[in-house]
Amino acid sequence: MRCGVLLAAGALVLMTACGAAPTTSGAPGVAKRGDRLTIGTTADVANLNPLVGNSRTDSWVTNLMYPHLMQMDAAGRRIPYLATDWAYAKDGRSATVRLRDDLTWSDGRPVTADDVVFSVNAVRKERFGVVAGLVTALDEARALSPTSLSFTFTRPDGTFLDNVGFWLPIVPKHVFEKAPSVQRFANDAAWVSAGPYRLTRVERGQRYVMERVESFGPGRPAVKEVVFRVYPDVNTQVLALRNGEIDLIANALPPATALALKGDPEISLVEVPSLGWAHLQYNTRREPLDDVRVRRALAHAVDYPAIREIALKGLASSARSSVLTPTQPDYADPGVHEYAHDPARARELLREAGVSGLSLDLIYDHADPKIARWAPMVRDSARKAGVTITLRGLERNTYMDRTHRRDFDVYAGSWAIMDNPPANLALAFRTGGFLNYAQVSDPALDRLIDQGGRALTREQARAPIRRAARIIHEQVYDNVLYVETLTVAHSARWTGFKPMPSELLSIVNPLSLAAVKPVS
Amino acid sequence: MRFIVVRLLRGLLTLWFAVTVTFFLVRLLPGDPVLAVADPGMTEELRAKLLADLGLDRPLGAQYADYLNRLLHGDLGVSFRQSVPVTTVLMERLPWTLLLAGSALLVTVGLGVPLGVLAATRARSLTDRVIQASGVTAQSLFVPSVGIFLLVVFGANLGWFPIGGAVDLDATGPAAWLSALHHLVLPCLTLALVQLGGYVLTMRATLVDALGADYVSLARAKGVRPRAVVWRHALRNALPPTAALAGLQLGTLVGGAVLTETIYAYPGVGRAVYEAVGRLDFPVLQGAFVLLAATVVVAGLLTDLACGLLDPRMRAS
Numbered sequence: 114m115r116c117g118v119l120l121a122a123g124a125l126v127l128m129t130a131c132g133a134a135p136t137t138s139g140a141p142g143v144a145k146r147g148d149r150l151t152i153g154t155t156a157d158v159a160n161l162n163p164l165v166g167n168s169r170t171d172s173w174v175t176n177l178m179y180p181h182l183m184q185m186d187a188a189g190r191r192i193p194y195l196a197t198d199w200a201y202a203k204d205g206r207s208a209t210v211r212l213r214d215d216l217t218w219s220d221g222r223p224v225t226a227d228d229v230v231f232s233v234n235a236v237r238k239e240r241f242g243v244v245a246g247l248v249t250a251l252d253e254a255r256a257l258s259p260t261s262l263s264f265t266f267t268r269p270d271g272t273f274l275d276n277v278g279f280w281l282p283i284v285p286k287h288v289f290e291k292a293p294s295v296q297r298f299a300n301d302a303a304w305v306s307a308g309p310y311r312l313t314r315v316e317r318g319q320r321y322v323m324e325r326v327e328s329f330g331p332g333r334p335a336v337k338e339v340v341f342r343v344y345p346d347v348n349t350q351v352l353a354l355r356n357g358e359i360d361l362i363a364n365a366l367p368p369a370t371a372l373a374l375k376g377d378p379e380i381s382l383v384e385v386p387s388l389g390w391a392h393l394q395y396n397t398r399r400e401p402l403d404d405v406r407v408r409r410a411l412a413h414a415v416d417y418p419a420i421r422e423i424a425l426k427g428l429a430s431s432a433r434s435s436v437l438t439p440t441q442p443d444y445a446d447p448g449v450h451e452y453a454h455d456p457a458r459a460r461e462l463l464r465e466a467g468v469s470g471l472s473l474d475l476i477y478d479h480a481d482p483k484i485a486r487w488a489p490m491v492r493d494s495a496r497k498a499g500v501t502i503t504l505r506g507l508e509r510n511t512y513m514d515r516t517h518r519r520d521f522d523v524y525a526g527s528w529a530i531m532d533n534p535p536a537n538l539a540l541a542f543r544t545g546g547f548l549n550y551a552q553v554s555d556p557a558l559d560r561l562i563d564q565g566g567r568a569l570t571r572e573q574a575r576a577p578i579r580r581a582a583r584i585i586h587e588q589v590y591d592n593v594l595y596v597e598t599l600t601v602a603h604s605a606r607w608t609g610f611k612p613m614p615s616e617l618l619s620i621v622n623p624l625s626l627a628a629v630k631p632v633s
Numbered sequence: 634m635r636f637i638v639v640r641l642l643r644g645l646l647t648l649w650f651a652v653t654v655t656f657f658l659v660r661l662l663p664g665d666p667v668l669a670v671a672d673p674g675m676t677e678e679l680r681a682k683l684l685a686d687l688g689l690d691r692p693l694g695a696q697y698a699d700y701l702n703r704l705l706h707g708d709l710g711v712s713f714r715q716s717v718p719v720t721t722v723l724m725e726r727l728p729w730t731l732l733l734a735g736s737a738l739l740v741t742v743g744l745g746v747p748l749g750v751l752a753a754t755r756a757r758s759l760t761d762r763v764i765q766a767s768g769v770t771a772q773s774l775f776v777p778s779v780g781i782f783l784l785v786v787f788g789a790n791l792g793w794f795p796i797g798g799a800v801d802l803d804a805t806g807p808a809a810w811l812s813a814l815h816h817l818v819l820p821c822l823t824l825a826l827v828q829l830g831g832y833v834l835t836m837r838a839t840l841v842d843a844l845g846a847d848y849v850s851l852a853r854a855k856g857v858r859p860r861a862v863v864w865r866h867a868l869r870n871a872l873p874p875t876a877a878l879a880g881l882q883l884g885t886l887v888g889g890a891v892l893t894e895t896i897y898a899y900p901g902v903g904r905a906v907y908e909a910v911g912r913l914d915f916p917v918l919q920g921a922f923v924l925l926a927a928t929v930v931v932a933g934l935l936t937d938l939a940c941g942l943l944d945p946r947m948r949a950s
Contacts, residue, residue, distance in 0.1 A: 156908065157908060159715060159908070159912060160714060160716065165716075240679050297686070297716050298716065299715060299717045301715070301716075301717050316900070317725045317726065318726055318729070318799075318894075318901070318904055318905070319799055319898075319900045320802060340802065342798065343898055344796075344797050344898040345895045346895055346898070348781065349784065349796060349797050349897070349898055352784060352785065352796045353796040353797055353898075356788065356792065358797070508663070509911060510663050510913060514665065515663075
């Protein structure tokens with residue numbers, strides 16, 4: 114009893130001392146309905162430095178604070194944001210970008226080409242975050258005027274602008290350059306931002322409060338205040354949505370939850386196509402998986418429609434066993450067909466390869482509810498083809514560790530976002546690519562991927578990239594199972610969301626949140 | 634005095650042990666903490682630089698000595714992932730965990746002791762059987778199932794309590810404190826319910842024994858009122874095991890708080906630990922474990938002192 118009193122009393126004293134006390138001095142009054150949009154997320158922001166933070170919540174919050182050169186439309190094409198237009202030189206060794214002139218940082222300074230150059234150079238110099246791996250061809254970034262800049266490359270690189278334009282947040286040079294290391298800069302207070310919303314309050318473990326920027330260049334957001342509320346448990350999040358404590362759930366719903374919410378008149382469901390895919394990869398450096406006949410046998414041993422209908426509850430579509438999925442209409446290849454589930458053909462191929470009693474380990478992240486559902490289906494259907502698969506559901510860090518060490522027979526996983534096929538194929542299938550988990554090394558494939566990477570337009574890239582994808586399909590360097598249809602839920606009291614592909618954007622992308630408004 | 638010094642030294646030894654085990658344990662976690670901030674395709678040279686930046690390039694012994702030295706100076710290090718001092722990360726969260734665990738302990742003991750007394754004084758009656766059966770049932774409860782049940786019934790269906798969080802965004806001044814209490818009810822009740830059985834059954838068993846002792850018979854023979862016999866004489870002797878149980882269960886309480894915080898979206902240290910494990914944020918993990926271990930050690934120390942006050946024989950032993 115005394116301990117309880119002491120703990121509770123200690124807590125109250127600490128709350129006051131640490132500023133965690135539940136007093137909200139200077140807080141606004143109760144927001145009127147329609148003035149505040151409350152968004153549920155499953156995790157806290159890990160890092161408010163947008164160049165470092167890479168979790169979903171990090172991106173959702175910092176994307177509202179820091180502009181990017183480009184946004185993405187529903188088909189994955191780049192559309193203007195801070196950049197108004199961009200072009201490569203004919204030889205592909207340089208590019209120029211023009212910027213809009215009506216964006217200002219929250220301290221009143223204009224957003225200029227110097228900020229863009231600083232942001233690119235910071236990640237290149239210190240090599241951190243996702244963008245570092247995308248700027249390897251960059252030789253120099255130079256501001257030509259406050260609203261124009263140029264990039265020069267060591268080799269022609271047609272993927273550079275799409276990659277940097279979409280993935281690189283632009284940070285204020287005059288703030289970030291004061292930090293000894295941009296990578297170690299916490300950016301945890303006094304935020305200087307230039308997005309449609311500015312962060313005004315952080316209560317870790319609870320919420321992130323953002324106010325609209327009245328003078329936001331591309332147009333004043335309709336909603337005055339956006340609040341991200343943290344609910345680590347998805348079931349609690351759904352209850353909060355049903356109870357009206359939050360207005361939308363930013364994370365894609367598990368298929369079973371999405372189906373359970375269907376028909377609720379208070380809730381609207383939005384289907385968002387995924388820019389990624391779920392797949393199995395076979396370690397091509399291990400016998401007998403180095404034999405294409407064995408890999409094809411394994412591809413025929415998977416019951417793809419059953420996985421989509423049962424494990425994904427129908428919320429997935431076929432990718433025709435191709436890495437160019439239907440979400441990328443500019444690249445998708447209608448001439449490719451999905452491997453048929455055919456255990457007899459699988460047995461025949463294994464006989465041809467002289468393999469019998471094949472036994473393989475399959476690793477997957479056991480905390481991924483979707484893969485945890487379909488991995489046993491892969492095992493069971495493989496058994497019909499005479500292949501024994503032992504499932505190794507691993508804790509996430511162990512799984513990542515074994516993946517990076519390429520320590521597996523079969524890898525089950527999914528890409529969250531593969532938005533730029535020429536660049537993505539280079540990362541995942543080119544010899545030595547850092548996402549080349551299957552350890553593919555195929556000179557013909559490398560040449561086609563390089564050719565696609567050098568192409569300066571989608572039209573030029575399409576042919577070599579399609580040929581590359583056909584090789585990946587035929588050689589089963591990747592066994593694509595499905596493209597998920599992501600489902601996000603919001604209260605029916607709101608309208609005007611602009612869905613974009615991938616969970617990273619969905620309906621919480623800056624343009625969508627700037628456009629959303631209450632139902633009148 | 635010797636009693637206090639011995640307990641204090643024992644507490645410090647426990648704390649050192651917890652710090653040491655935690656330090657080496659987090660380094661056994663699979664995965665590469667550098668990947669949290671760097672490009673997975675980084676060169677070996679860059680990886681070496683990042684490891685040096687994070688202080689992970691030196692021999693484990695040197696890292697350990699450095700960590701102990703900094704710990705003695707109150708420095709828990711800087712979060713790998715958030716780039717802010719660990720103390721800042723934890724101090725934002727610790728008060729909420731203490732509030733939750735402390736209030737749960739208050740409620741548990743506040744309900745457990747009287748129910749145990751009631752069962753003991755009506756031993757073998759229907760009331761006793763009902764209380765015992767409820768106590769056994771409560772012991773088999775699990776935080777997530779109780780949490781979701783209370784949340785669905787009292788939060789979603791009846792709408793009496795909020796679904797998650799610790800305080801309303803718009804509440805200010807006294808309303809904010811009331812809001813904090815409002816948010817605390819369900820998480821506190823969840824933790825209290827899963828702990829209650831142990832207290833009720835322990836209290837009942839020890840009090841039944843005490844009520845059969847000679848000194849109680851003597852007190853009754855001397856005409857002391859039955860209520861005074863129970864509350865003044867028997868209970869005092871029956872309390873030390875329950876007080877010891879409170880000390881022992883503090884660890885469980887803090888562990889239960891981790892799950893409770895997750896279900897109720899409560900912003901405590903448990904959630905910070907959960908997130909730090911996923912991100913391989915060693916400094917936050919170490920700091921959180923040290924802080925929680927220190928809390929449990931201090932509370933255990935206070936329990937020992939309380940037991941010593943209640944029962945002079947313990948001081949002598």
